[in-house]
Every structure is written in C-alpha cells, then in structure tokens.
Amino acid sequence: MSMHLTFLPILLPMLAGVFLLMSPFGKYSSNRRLTSIIASILTFIASLLLLIKVQNTGVQIYAIGDWSAPFGIVLVADPLSTLLVCLTTLLGVVCVLYASAGDDKKGSFFHPLAHFLILGVNGAFLTGDAFNLFVFFEVLLIASYALLMHGGNKANTRAALQYVIMNLVGSAVFLIALGVLYGVLGTLNMADMAQKIALLQGDDVYLAKVGGLLLLVVFALKGALLPLHLWLPNTYASAMPVVAALFAIMTKVGIYSMLRIYTLIFGEQAGELSHIAQPWLWWLAMATIAMGTLGVLASKNLLKLTANLVIISVGTLVALVAMQTVAASAAAIYYLVHSTLVTAALFILADLIARQRGQVKDRIVAGPPLLQPKLLGVCFFVAALTVIGMPPLSGFIAKVWLLRETVSAEYVWLFWPLYLLASLAVLLSVSKAGSTVFWHHQEDAVIIKKAHRVKSIQLVALITLIMAAPLMSIFAGPLSDYAIGAATQLHDVTSNINSVLSGGL
DSSP states (O other): GGGGGHHHHHHHHHHHHHHHTTTTTTHHHHHHHHHHHHHHHHHHHHHHHHHHHHHHOOEEEGOOOOOOOHHOEEEEEEEHHHHHHHHHHHHHHHHHHHHHHTGGGGOOOOHHHHHHHHHHHHHHHHHBBHHHHHHHHHHHHHHHHHTTTTTOHHHHHHHHHHHHHHHHHHHHHHHHHHHHHHHHHSSHHHHHHHGGGGGTTTHHHHHHHHHHHHHHHHHHHHHTTTTTHHHHHHHHHHOOOOHHHHTTTHHHHHHHHHHHHIIIIISSSGGGGGTHHHHHHHHHHHHHHHHHHHHHHOBBHHHHHHHHHHHHHHHHHHHHHOSHHHHHHHHHHHHHHHHHHHHHHHHHHHHHTTTTGGGGTTTOOOOOOOOHHHHHHHHHHHHHHHHTTTTHHHHHHHHHHHHHHHSTTTTHHHHHHHHHHHHHHHHHHHHHHHHHHOBBTTOOOOOOOOOOOOHHHHHHHHHHTHHHHHHHTHHHHHHHHHHHHHHHHHHHHHHHHHHHHHHHO
C-alpha cells in the first residue's frame, strides 16, 4: 500500500464520489453523511501519511501504469504539493462535517460533488504533467459548477452563469497555450519542458513566450487576479457559505500553478524565457490588492466582505510569487495556509451569524441580538484578529514575514504603502462589521425565538478552523522550517528534473 500512497489522495475521493451516487451509500441521508465523513477523514489521513513519507524519504514519483516520464503520466509528491493536499483534505473534512448538519439537504448530490472537487484539487497539486493539470482543472471546475447551484436562487444562478462562462473561456485559452507549448517543445511533462525550454532558438522562443503568457492569463483567471477577478465576489457571496468555505482552496490552485510553472519551467534556467511573467505579476498583484481593498470597504454583508478578503490574499500571494526567491516562496507557503483557513472560517461564521439574525441575515447593519453571542463573538474575535494580522496569531507572523521578504523588492516603495493601507482598511472594515453585528441592535429588538442554535457538528467544524490560527502561531517554528524546506526544494530545478525523469513506481 505504501508504494501507492501518492495516488491515494486522488483515488479515495474519486471512489467516495462514485459510491455516494450508488445505493445504499447515497440513498439515505444518514448513510450518505456517514460514508462521506468517513471517506473525507480517510483521505485526510492518507494525505498526512504521504506528507510524512515525503519528509522521511524525499520526493515521491508515481508513474501511472509504470510508464516513466516523459512518456507516461506521473504524479509528483514533494513537500509543497503534499502540504497543499493536506490543506485541501482538512478543508474537505470540515466542510463535509458542517454540511451534514442540514445544508446537504438543500440541494442534490452535495457529498459526491464535494469529493469530486477534492479529487480535482488534489490532482492539480500532485500532477507532474501540464496537460493533466488542465484535466484536473476541468474536474474541479465541473464539480464547482454544480456546487454553486446547490440550494440556489435567482442571484445564485446569475453568479454561477458568469462563473461558468468565464471559466469556459479560460479552459479554451488553456488548451491553446498547451498546444503552442507542445508544438515547440514536443512534451507537456513539466520536468521535460524545464529541460528543453532553454534549448529553444529562433521563432520557437517567441512561440513559447506566447504559450507561457497565455498560461498566465489562465492562472490569473483561476486565481482571481485583476482584471479577471470580477467573478469571485458575487460567486462566493451568493453560494451557500459551506460551499464558499470549500472554494477557499480553489483560488490557491491558480496561485500554486503560477508558482510551479514560472519557477520550474520559466525560472532562472530558462534562458531567454526566464522570469517572463515577473514584470506582469508585480503590477497585477498590487492592482488586485487595491481592488480587493476597495471591495472590503464597500462590502455590505459578511459574505461579500470575506470574498473581498480572498481577493486581497490572492494579490498578496502573487506579489510573493513575483519575487522568485526561496525566502519569498516560503513566506507565500505559510501565508497561503493561513489565509485559506481563516477565510473558510469567516464564511462559516457568516452563515452561523445569519441564521440567528432573522431577516437581517449577515448584513452589516443593526439587527436583533444573537441567540449565542458569546460563542459566536469569541470565534469572530479570534478570526478577526487573525485576518487583521494582530499578534500573537498566525496572521501577524504571515504579515511580518511577508514585509521582511519584500523589503528588497524592486517595487517596495509602492508595495509597502499599498499593503499597509490595505491592512488598515481590513482592520476598519472587520472591526466595524464585528461591532455592528454583536453590539448594535435595533430598538426594542429581542432574540428571535426560532433562531438556529449552533449544532454540535457545526461547532466541531468551526472550532477546527478557528484553532488553526493559534496552532500555526504556537508551532510557527516547525511550520516555518517546513515552508523553507518546501520552497528550497521547489527552486532546486535541476534536482526536480532529475528526480522526475529518472523516477518511477
């Protein structure tokens, strides 16, 4: 079994999704929920075991069908990809638990779709082949299209249509980019592409540059980078909050793809094509942070506020990707984990708050008192401190690390003021939202008797996400060491090429 461990984070959610469509696993809600929870926990355990194996024995290369690279399809489990797989499967466990409190009954097939989404995301993180990156993108996108419609209404349908159209265009551009790159390189295995990219001459160099920049457009769309971010706020705010929490990892697939492609293939060893995306990434990152900041300031409800916080995190991560250094990549890895978990927690908190405010829901206006103000207030306080970046939580560590690594950046004179102003805007907006929801009440308002109390299974899911912030601070030393090791391995292009092209089952 250990020799097939690399494949399990893909195989297990695929089998779970199939079984949940069949009787008796998917026919009755109790069976469906139990099967889904067990499958998600098993996938998380398999991911943790894979991470431990990579730490102990090094990068794992899994050649499907025993066809070695570059001719066969290979999965590459390195410190970065396995960490992100663990993050995805943890988020999967939390969202499956939370949905099992009743949200899964608001539409059809939530559980199989959630596992198919996890399958696509895990596959995108683990694949060593650019074409299969496209395939796994399509798997996660198809699942996300259906999840957006779960418990949908008119606003939900409108946002989903915009999301689908933009991503269909992105998929077409992705295929064109891969066709161009395959035409000049004769391969789509990432390691093999990295080996051949510096050998291009003449017109092939310009064609490869076109292909590489088209990929940037695709990843900018998937990651919600300005100006291709317009789909995200309405899409995430109109989706069911548990679906939005699960989607918190999806923009990170685009960021990961940028980090992988423009370090491995178009990195320092790429000759004329080295760092072709870097000039674009810097300006797009700063523009995205600025736009996300405006969105945060203009947000009228908690879900829209959290969606715009996701946009700010995307811009911040892309700025670190543009640095193209080991230290900046390590900071990006830590920040990626922190931002994913805290935004997922805020999506779930927004839902729980809305359930106790009647017609007001999650709007940032005075409303009736909450049924459980202390429980939700403490959770919101911790999440708010984390996203603002106050000590001693993980947000503070991520912010200090980010500022330290960007001090030597070419555009630090613009990035620092912009990022600090964005942080101030987040502080003001989140503080206003918290004080309005928890302290400002309508005159003569009373607690809504039919308000939904937080269920035990929902509380477990919420606390799991909330506790990530203090735990990431307590274990900041080992996590930082891991992030630095993962970034070092990512930037060791020669070692990556050799391990993939000489590896096998």
